[in-house]
Amino acid sequence: xxxxxxxxxxxxxxxxxxxxxxxxxxxxxxxxxxxxxxxxxxxxxxxxxxxxxxxxxxxxxxxxxxxxxxxxxxxxxxxxxxxxxxxxxxxxxxxxxxxxxxxxxxxxxxxxxxxxxxxxxxxxxxxxxx
Amino acid sequence: xxxxxxxxxxxxxxxxxxxxxxxxxxxxxxxxxxxxxxxxxxxxxxxxxxxxxxxxxxxxxxxxxxxxxxxxxxxxxxxxxxxxxxxxxxxxxxxxxxxxxxxxxxxxxxxxxxxxxxxxxxxxxxxxxxxxxxxxxxxxxxxxxxxxxxxxxxxxxxxxxxxxxxxxxxxxxxxxxxxxxxxxxxxxxxxxxxxxxxxxxxxxxxxxxxxxxxxxxxxxxxxxxxxxxxxxxxxxxxxxxxxxxxxxxxxxxxxxxxxxxxxxxxxxxxxxxxxxxxxxxxxxxxxxxxxxxxxxxxxxxxxxxxxxxxxxxxxxxxxxxxxxxxxxxxxxxxxxxxxxxxxxxxxxxxxxxxxxxxxxxxxxxxxxxxxxxxxxxxxxxxxxxxx
Ligand SMILES: [Zn+2]
Numbered sequence: 001x002x003x004x005x006x007x008x009x010x011x012x013x014x015x016x017x018x019x020x021x022x023x024x025x026x027x028x029x030x031x032x033x034x035x036x037x038x039x040x041x042x043x044x045x046x047x048x049x050x051x052x053x054x055x056x057x058x059x060x061x062x063x064x065x066x067x068x069x070x071x072x073x074x075x076x077x078x079x080x081x082x083x084x085x086x087x088x089x090x091x092x093x094x095x096x097x098x099x100x101x102x103x104x105x106x107x108x109x110x111x112x113x114x115x116x117x118x119x120x121x122x123x124x125x126x127x128x129x130x
Numbered sequence: 131x132x133x134x135x136x137x138x139x140x141x142x143x144x145x146x147x148x149x150x151x152x153x154x155x156x157x158x159x160x161x162x163x164x165x166x167x168x169x170x171x172x173x174x175x176x177x178x179x180x181x182x183x184x185x186x187x188x189x190x191x192x193x194x195x196x197x198x199x200x201x202x203x204x205x206x207x208x209x210x211x212x213x214x215x216x217x218x219x220x221x222x223x224x225x226x227x228x229x230x231x232x233x234x235x236x237x238x239x240x241x242x243x244x245x246x247x248x249x250x251x252x253x254x255x256x257x258x259x260x261x262x263x264x265x266x267x268x269x270x271x272x273x274x275x276x277x278x279x280x281x282x283x284x285x286x287x288x289x290x291x292x293x294x295x296x297x298x299x300x301x302x303x304x305x306x307x308x309x310x311x312x313x314x315x316x317x318x319x320x321x322x323x324x325x326x327x328x329x330x331x332x333x334x335x336x337x338x339x340x341x342x343x344x345x346x347x348x349x350x351x352x353x354x355x356x357x358x359x360x361x362x363x364x365x366x367x368x369x370x371x372x373x374x375x376x377x378x379x380x381x382x383x384x385x386x387x388x389x390x391x392x393x394x395x396x397x398x399x400x401x402x403x404x405x406x407x408x409x410x411x412x413x414x415x416x417x418x419x420x421x422x423x424x425x426x427x428x429x430x431x432x433x434x435x436x437x438x439x440x441x442x443x444x445x446x447x448x449x450x451x452x453x454x455x456x457x458x459x460x461x462x463x464x465x466x467x468x469x470x471x472x473x474x475x476x477x478x479x480x481x482x483x484x485x486x487x488x489x490x491x492x493x494x495x496x497x498x499x500x501x502x503x504x505x506x507x508x509x510x511x512x513x514x515x516x517x
Contacts, residue, residue: 009264030265030377057286057384059278060331061270066255068270076275076330078379086379088266088279101286112269124269 006122011046013124016107018085020047029085051107053081053127060096067113075099079107079127092126104130131230133353135363135516138167139475144344144463145313152188152244153200155345159468160201160240163347168359171201174349175234177208180221180241181467186256188244197240214260215416217241218470219500219509222348223369226511229350241471242345253341257466260503262377274338274417276378276504278330281419283384285332288434290422292332296323297440298418299336299460305447306457308488313342313463323418337418342463346471348478356516364478367495368401368512370394376506385434389508390427390499397497398429401512405429408512409493410451410480412473414501415458421445424499425453428510452490455480470500470509477513 009031011017018029022043026035029049035042056078064072075091077099091099092110105127112122140162142155150158156179164171177198185191198208211221218241225239245253258267261276284290300320306312318336326336356363372392375381381388398404405428413428415421422436430451431439439445445453456462456476459469477496479485495514501507 057279057283059275059282059333060328061272061275062328063272063274063330065258065267065270065272065275066251071270074270076270076279078279078384088269088271088377088379090270101282122268126269 019044027083053079055103089127135356138349147343159345159347167349177238178221180218213507214502215466216502217467241468243465243467275330277417290437294437295418296320302458302461306461339459339464342465344465363516368397370396387505393508393510397510473498
């Protein structure tokens with residue numbers, strides 16, 4: 001991934017900044033530029049999401065995504081945040097046989113992976129059971 | 131709008147075809163379809179080609195020109211259509227719309243993917259671009275991973291079992307044994323699937339469709355002219371397409387594909403049929419859980435009962451509604467851009483009664499269901515015998 005492509009999303013990835021629509025009050029994450037519920041009537045403003053949520057579903061990834069080989073096997077989950085939005089995240093500091101649907105998690109800041117040839121290391125969010 | 135008929139079909143062998151090039155595959159499928167239709171190439175007015183990612187797989191874009199060029203059909207218009215693994219189904223739909231509108235008469239709708247000219251890691255990386263790069267792939271998701279997230283939730287909500295998923299693979303491998311074009315002509319057992327290496331739990335290696343080279347073609351004509359070419363025209367009775375969020379986490383349901391439900395609703399309505407009227411289907415079984423969800427979302431059973439329906443043998447050839455008589459993506463192979471067209475080829479052969487040992491007796495109405503990504507795109511066609 002080219003550096004600017006990553007750098008642009010840093011506030012969202014590091015600080016979990018999404019958007020809230022002033023018209024319908026829905027919280028949106030990952031960020032969007034138009035409220036999908038109100039479209040042109042929407043009034044999006046930056047919103048920092050609360051970090052707590054729960055696991056809706058999960059998988060243990062044995063065949064890793066490119067760039068994640070050194071982390072396999074790892075747990076990947078869809079988490080529903082307290083503010084409503086859902087996101088996909090790795091579950092960190094977790095044995096692969098511990099995770100369950102319904103587990104409470106918090107979103108934490110972690111090293112994600114690296115781009116093979118360029119050696120650029122990326123940071124972002126993971127989920128941790130609480 | 132005019133009624134549209136399929137008058138010819140053609141397929142290459144599906145598999146790891148190291149000795150065959152992209153261009154050669156496309157010409158082989160096209161020549162077979164043209165021969166089957168009994169038309170002359172000069173009668174073709176336009177072509178649509180479904181292809182997901184020639185840029186990543188063979189470092190060649192602009193394949194619409196290559197296909198017209200190598201077919202000797204320049205200067206007719208040729209258009210590439212892309213919607214990830216639904217590219218073929220979308221190409222068919224664009225061709226159907228073009229004939230129905232009256233702007234063209236005889237159209238070739240093709241689909242192709244040459245996936246084995248790159249290493250497996252590059253191929254899976256290319257496929258992953260059909261998911262959300264920024265918010266799924268960036269955090270470590272893969273395609274099997276996304277379908278595993280659906281499978282786990284489906285098991286949690288409805289009690290679907292890994293054995294039921296395995297039965298989809300067993301059935302589709304069995305059907306593929308009777309398909310000369312199929313990639314895998316080997317029987318497998320439920321135990322083989324359960325013991326195969328874990329990929330993304332609960333999905334194991336034998337729950338996954340393979341990486342495949344292949345091409346497929348159909349020839350379309352206005353219904354009123356179809357009888358000039360064939361005694362058994364197959365009518366495109368309905369077509370439907372729908373979109374959904376690219377990321378799985380953006381959807382309210384993790385156990386059904388809204389795009390499938392909406393595309394099917396439109397296709398059923400246009401065709402004037404109900405799920406009960408359908409005699410057989412080709413569904414998008416990129417993973418075994420995908421077939422279970424598809425038969426639910428298409429309305430062949432209640433939500434959550436797809437696993438049980440599979441276990442009870444209702445989806446085998448000779449069952450209540452045969453699913454993936456061709457072997458499906460799992461057994462026949464999944465050259466992503468070709469898959470949607472290849473599904474139509476299978477239904478046409480079944481409705482004509484030309485499917486040999488995998489023939490479903492007395493089939494009158496069939497359905498194809500093609501999905502892009504984890505469900506961001508779906509396209510459904512209802513096909514019916516013209517007589
Ligand atoms: Zn809004």
